[in-house]
Amino acid sequence: MARFEIYVTYRKGIFDPPGATAERALQNLGYAEVEQVKIGKYIQLEVADGTPEARVREMCDRLLANPVIEDYRIETAGEA
């Protein structure tokens, strides 16, 4: 079994409502040091051994991320 980790973030310029709200909330809670919060998705994918990254990329392009608003990055987390 192989593992991939996928990080999905909003594209630059796209307003991130949960991130913006969390940012304000933290500041209101007294964390004045907070400058920016962005909230994306952290996807852990377990696939059959030998699955090439290109295949995972395809899953991202088709389903796991929306290219209109999101970027993503794939990392190999090795065999499990």
Add this chain to the structure above:
Amino acid sequence: MARFEIYVTYRKGIFDPPGATAERALQNLGYAEVEQVKIGKYIQLEVADGTPEARVREMCDRLLANPVIEDYRIETAGEA
């Protein structure tokens, strides 16, 4: 400015409906090699220089993660 990255995942034993749905959807799309999908949060935090990790941990406990059902891991992403 310092950057932290936070990975929030469901605690072991907690059911992850979005992950389960993504898993089935990918399999239905023909990705038979998919064995498991888990979907968590990927939080990018920008804070003032010198903010200690303990402080970030506190933010996670209070707001960014829900300790009742979620675990999290913090990584220092260095100065930006």
Add this chain to the structure above:
Amino acid sequence: MTLETLSPELAPTLAVELGLKLDEYEKIVDILGRVPSLTELYMYSLMWSEHCSYKHSRKALRMFPTQGDHVLQGPGENAGVIDVGDGWAVAFKMESHNHPSAIEPYQGAATGVGGIIRDIFTMGARPVASLDSLRFGTLDTPRQRYLFEGAVAGIGGYGNCLGVPTVGGEVYFEEAYEGNCLINAMALGLMRKENLTRAVAAGPGNLVLLIGSTTGRDGIGGASTLASQEFDEKAEDKRPSVQVGDPFEEKLLIEACLELLDAKLLVALGDLGAAGLTSSASEMASRGGVGLDIDVTKVPQREDAMMPFEIMVSESQERMLAVVTPENLAASQAVCKKWGLLSTVIGTVTDTGRFVVREGETVVADMPAATLAHDAPVYDPAMERPAYLAEVQAFDPMTLEHPHTREALSATLLELLASPNICSRHWIWEQYDHQVMLNTVVLPGGDAAVLRIGDTGRGEMSERGIAVSADCNGRYCYLDPYTGAQIAFVEAARNVACTGGRPAAITDCLNFGNPEKPEVFWTFHQSVKGLADACTAFGVPVVSGNVSFYNESFGQAIYPTPTVGLVGVLDYVDDHCTMEFKAEGDAIVLLGRTRNELGGSEYLKVHHGMVAGRPPKVDLVDERLLTELVVTAIRTGIVRSAHDCAEGGLAVALAECCIAGGIGATVDAEGTLPAVAELFSESQGRIVVTVAPEHLGALKQLAATHGTPCTRIGTVGGDRLRIGTAADVSLTEMRDAYLPTLERLVHSDETLQSEELTDR
């Protein structure tokens, strides 16, 4: 192969750890004729917990009237069912999810909705509405705001996804709920009478089919253990038992189960709630007088190495249990597959009357099925009138200094309109889909929600409607549990009557502290008696309900809170009435009489910071006549608006009618009582109605035949509310006080839920 039992030395200790008392353990040994196995002990401990067995409340509940011509199913099934005419029946029930919500408000409230909805479609009814009854501490701490915001988000998050409208509810903020919030969820379902289904297993040789989600360790000993123990700092340790709801799976379950029932493919259907498979299976078996043989290895599991007892008591959500004949298995599984649901045969119905659990070949439990559901001990807890009552009841509000100038009284009125217990709740219901299914005729914000009866999807609409309201003022119950419980009932009845609904039946959710404390049990007993007497006087039966004990934190019980969910019927839904003032020149009439009753009032709390005195008196005969009068007046079309007087008294009721209608009113204060009592007394048995001037005579005549006092007190018009010389406020002032309170309080900081940050 013989069953592996526990060691006789160890078993009693484990039993106690699982919450059983030693004599209860002895009783199990008696029933089995031997020491139980681990699995058996777990199963008994959950089924005999307070939550599942009602062992402390069962006797008292016998006081409730449960019969009536229109009752199709009384207490004892997953939900009560009444006949509402033209072949339609309504199933409804209310249930608590207090303890899980205190640990995790979003998921606790969400899974509370999920559970009550399953109770409804189990009966063969399509869920058509839900309501929520909520209690928190005052909103001045982040913790309370977090709980409140989280519970509302969770209720919406679950119900909205299902496409079941949340049409009403209630919420109070009181110090007494600070350490133990209350989340009660009520659901209603609609069906054709002939589709009523019961969870009764039958037919040896038939198959037991588990439908829906996989089984995990989540919620092992969840609801049932949580709800049967006091709630204190140890709560933190119980965290992992919280479950995450999956409303999407539940939506699929609703559709699949209704399709299965419609096609008459099932022998029986039950939901898995507290105590999971154990409870669902043993109740089905004991109702049918049959046995069951279940193999836990067949249960689809989402975690490794689960023990048989874990599988049997897991409270994983969104699962249903069905009994099917072998001939109908394939067709049933095809329906499940169509909806994307797992369905697995996990056992068979037997004629032995025994509940046998195996792990493959190994028998891990073997007991008389009916003993789990029915042989739990029944207690007669000691009772004692609480000492505090004499003191609080002796207080006379008239010994206080009251505002008496027009300025001061007007300011007090605005202060009351802005009180969190009175102000507009739109911040809540705007987070709930309250319109889906297109049957919500009176939206949240009125006295009761009104729904059309019919199946919009199939175009089978009737002319009928139902009205529903959930009510309970815990403060009154604290000051006098007997009277307080009756007020919960009569207020719900008035609310329903104000929309044109004739009270038909109730469900209840009785929230109390530790019943093993004589003072707490006394308040419970008094409340049940009060409620039972009210139901009897109205000829309105109790068809379902729920008891939630151990609502305490640090030894302090909540206010006794017997919430009433009342359903009324409108023969012609077109005739429904709403509360807002409609037209300039209409006569404003007060039905009923104001007395000097400021005990337990919102005025006393808001203005003087006190919860004391005696609650308002209740005259059940007058109340019943009043509701009959209003229903008749609405049906004959002479009444243009109706709104009952509740918290805040006449002045607040009038203000609410003005705000809702966007129009003012000029009213004469009657003048015999002190001004503060005229305005803010919370006397029961009062409804404010408006009529066109030409109908005033007809209304007076009708009132006379009911023996109800009927006084014209003013006229609709203008953009101010003037009440004699006592108060004078503008519409804008009233709106500014009434509308923004909740949002302002919640957003005084960001009380975000981690769930809300999730964009999965």
Add this chain to the structure above:
Amino acid sequence: MRFGVVTFPGSNCEQDVVHAVNHLGFDAGHIWHGDTDLSGYDAIVLPGGFSYGDYIRCGAVARFSPVMSEIVRYAEAGRPVIGICNGFQILTEAHMLPGALLRNRGLKFICKTVHLRAEESACRWLDVPAGTVLRVPINHNEGNYICDDETLARMRENGQIVLRYCEPDGTLAEGGGAPNGALDDIAGICNERGNVFGLMPHPERATDPMSGGTDGAHFFTAIARRVAEVAS
């Protein structure tokens, strides 16, 4: 005139649309997401709800349903396709309409009746004069419309912006009046050709005076009228 209303797993407004359309005197039928036969339908409606629980992203899974490829073909033939709420989200995920719908700015689900202004647009399924104000309920958690500047400019030029959230008198609120934070107060858009129309508000909830008013009727009657025109 026969509307075809698609049911995805998790849809929850399909019955409502059928009921509303019937109430207005038109015929309607249900289309299962696994079906591929659209013959006999004069217009396709993707209804509201939470297809696949709205997990991953709203509409992300539903757009792969077998029925969707047929709907793409149906739309390419210039025939009417309307996405309401979740249906709108599915249409953007399927790239049949530009942009995307994000979480509401306040992170709260919103259910209430709002005012909408009909814009001068290429949309063929709304035949009220531009500037008309309609009262229609909204009911969503992800109605915060977004697209890049270039797309917005192009949509303006092509008349693809159909409905905008407005004040009761039809004016736009200063600094944005969309309850969900939508870009440019956008509540509904269409494709360049004007035959694929997505909107967040629920017109089916406003077709009966007893439950929600009648302003939503325009949407369905306009389609019926245009379809009849084409047929004759």
